Structures are given as C-alpha cells and as structure tokens.
Amino acid sequence: MSASTLVIQTAFLGDVVLTTPLLSALAAEHGPVDVVTTALAAPLLETHPAVVQVIPYDKRGRDRGWTGLRRLGRQLEASQYARAYMPHRSLRTAALALLARIPIRIGFSGSWSFLYTEGRPKPQMGHETDRLLALANGAMGVYRPQLRPRTEDETVAGELGIDGPFVALAPGSIWGSKRWPYYAELATRLAERIGVVIVGSADDADLGNEIQGAAEGGTGRQRIVNACGRLSLRQSAALIGRAELLVTNDSAPLHLATAMGTPIVALFGPTVTEFGFGPLRPGDVVLGMDGLLCRPCSPHGPPECPLGHHRCMRDLTAVAVVRAIEDMGALRRRN
Numbered sequence: 248m249s250a251s252t253l254v255i256q257t258a259f260l261g262d263v264v265l266t267t268p269l270l271s272a273l274a275a276e277h278g279p280v281d282v283v284t285t286a287l288a289a290p291l292l293e294t295h296p297a298v299v300q301v302i303p304y305d306k307r308g309r310d311r312g313w314t315g316l317r318r319l320g321r322q323l324e325a326s327q328y329a330r331a332y333m334p335h336r337s338l339r340t341a342a343l344a345l346l347a348r349i350p351i352r353i354g355f356s357g358s359w360s361f362l363y364t365e366g367r368p369k370p371q372m373g374h375e376t377d378r379l380l381a382l383a384n385g386a387m388g389v390y391r392p393q394l395r396p397r398t399e400d401e402t403v404a405g406e407l408g409i410d411g412p413f414v415a416l417a418p419g420s421i422w423g424s425k426r427w428p429y430y431a432e433l434a435t436r437l438a439e440r441i442g443v444v445i446v447g448s449a450d451d452a453d454l455g456n457e458i459q460g461a462a463e464g465g466t467g468r469q470r471i472v473n474a475c476g477r478l479s480l481r482q483s484a485a486l487i488g489r490a491e492l493l494v495t496n497d498s499a500p501l502h503l504a505t506a507m508g509t510p511i512v513a514l515f516g517p518t519v520t521e522f523g524f525g526p527l528r529p530g531d532v533v534l535g536m537d538g539l540l541c542r543p544c545s546p547h548g549p550p551e552c553p554l555g556h557h558r559c560m561r562d563l564t565a566v567a568v569v570r571a572i573e574d575m576g577a578l579r580r581r582n
C-alpha cells in the first residue's frame with residue numbers, strides 16, 4: 248500500500264539524514280510518506296516513523312541513465328501519488344516526478360523548477376534542516392533529525408567487543424581536505440582513559456587500522472575497536488547512539504550523531520558551520536581555526552588544500568580536542 252505523498256531525496260547520505268525532519272513535517276500534514284532515495288541511504292529511512300515505504304534509486308547501477316529513470320518513473324506512476332516534494336535541486340529528481348505523472352510537484356526554486364508545479368525559495372541562512380523544512384507549511388524549527396535502528400541493529404552494535412563506555416571517532420570524509428590528520432594521536436590519548444571505537448565505511452577501514460595500530464602501540468589500558476566496514480548504516484547509527492560522544496569531521500557521521508542524540512565534538516577545517524551543516528544540539532562543540540584568512544575555501548572542502556599547508560586542520564591539535572572532550576564531561580566522570 249503506497250502513501251499519497253512522495254518525497255524524492257537522492258543526494259548525499261548526510262543530506263538524507265537532514266531530510267528526516269521534513270519527512271516528519273509532511274507526515275503530520277498529509278499522513279506518512281513514501282520516499283525515493285539512494286540504495287545506500289534506503290535502509291536508514293525504512294524504520295523512520297514518518298515513512299510507509301522506501302523505493303531505492305540505484306542511480307549509478309541498476310537504474311542508471313534515462314532508461315533506468317523512465318523505468319522507475321513508470322513504477323512510481325502505478326502508485327498514483329497525489330503530490331511529490333523534492334528537497335534536492337537536480338534535473339533527475341525533477342524529471343522523475345514528471346515521468347511519474349504526479350500532479351502536484353513542489354521543490355525549491357532554481358534551474359529545474361520550471362518542471363515543478365510550485366517552486367519555493369530556499370532560505371539562504373540557518374541550518375540545512377530548517378532550510379529543507381521550508382517546503383512544509385509552518386514547520387521550521389519544529390522537527391529535528393531522527394533515526395530508529397531496530398533492536399537487531401542495537402544487538403549487533405553491542406557485540407563489537409567493547410565493554411563499558413566509549414568515545415566514537417569518525418575519521419573519514421569523501422573530501423580529503425576535511426579529514427583531520429591527528430585521529431591516531433587522539434585515539435592513543437583517549438585509550439588511556441576510555442574505550443575507543445572507530446566508525447566509518449569499508450573505504451575507511453585502512454585508515455581505521457592505522458589509528459587502531461597506533462593507539463594499541465601506546466600504553467592504553469582501554470580497548471580500541473576498528474568498526475569501519477563491519478556494520479550496516481543502521482548498525483553504525485546504533486553504535487554511535489551508544490557512544491559517550493562522537494568526534495567527527497564535517498561529514499555524514501555528524502548528522503547520524505545528531506539524529507541519535509549523541510553529543511558531538513565536530514572538527515571543521517575548510518568549511519564552517521555558517522554553511523548550515525553543523526551540530527544542532529545545545530552543548531555540542533565545534534572546533535575550527537578561527538582567524539585563518541583562507542578559511543572557508545569551498546562549499547564542500549577541496550580534495551586537497553589548494554595552498555598546500557592545510558593549516559585549517561593541521562593547526563587544530565589533539566590536545567585541544569581532548570580538552571573539549573574533557574569539558575563535555577565524558578572523561579572527567581571516570582578519573
């Protein structure tokens with residue numbers, strides 16, 4: 248049984264997590280919704296309380312090209328949706344709603360909004376969560392990101408071999424210049440005092456092994472586990488939800504922690520929170536090199552520092568990060 252409202256969000260994983268408040272707002276307005284999202288993000292939304300069903304769009308695999316898009320359009324047309332919401336400004340998204348013959352198509356004004364029946368201005372300021380909520384009526388500031396791992400996800404996350412409290416570290420990022428280079432030193436310092444779990448995808452496994460190896464070479468009394476590539480996304484969310492706090496770059500795990508209610512120490516290098524993708528909860532901490540004139544240097548963070556020195560990250564010390572963690576109380580309670 249399909250919902251009457253379809254949301255199409257096929258952007259990056261973090262964007263999908265930040266769309267969950269919009270799903271809640273639209274569900275309150277129209278009833279629970281169906282969602283088209285990437286094959287990667289689909290399992291995260293399957294358990295969301297505002298969602299009836301998730302339709303994966305494998306835009307780089309099975310559904311690639313216009314043939315795949317038309318096939319998915321026909322599949323969606325059979326569900327006879329009354330309306331579609333499109334928080335991601337892209338030709339593929341706009342075309343998909345049109346191909347599915349959905350009579351009311353609402354998205355943000357921009358290049359492809361001539362394909363919508365209603366284009367709304369996207370706010371320039373504020374957190375991305377609230378900017379996306381501008382597509383719903385009167386919902387800005389009301390809803391927050393939320394994920395609901397299943398009990399079995401919690402069970403797997405709990406069987407990683409880490410006993411007692413731990414800090415989670417998310418050292419990866421698609422964009423190289425966003426990666427803080429001192430996670431190994433941080434893990435070594437933390438492992439003296441608390442368990443450490445490294446989270447990330449299979450692509451981060453080697454980096455996780457390096458960090459784990461360095462920390463195990465120290466005098467750490469606590470256990471350190473590299474979970475990169477060992478968990479599904481929902482299991483990773485469950486793991487982050489169990490952590491005392493998460494230390495992360497400006498990347499998707501930050502938003503997973505926000506959605507799971509886990510305290511955050513976020514390390515921002517080439518980007519800044521004014522772009523709208525920082526932590527949302529009071530008490531979360533953002534560290535960045537204020538006063539560095541080249542910062543910010545790009546909306547996403549370039550693959551490498553264009554100036555070669557990468558001071559926005561290299562000047563941010565592990566000692567400063569440990570101090571921030573101490574100030575949040577995660578270590579002090581146990582010493």
Ligand code: SF4
Binds near residue numbers: 516541551
């Ligand atoms: S140019 Fe500046 S802000 Fe950009 S990556 Fe290099 S140090 Fe960081």
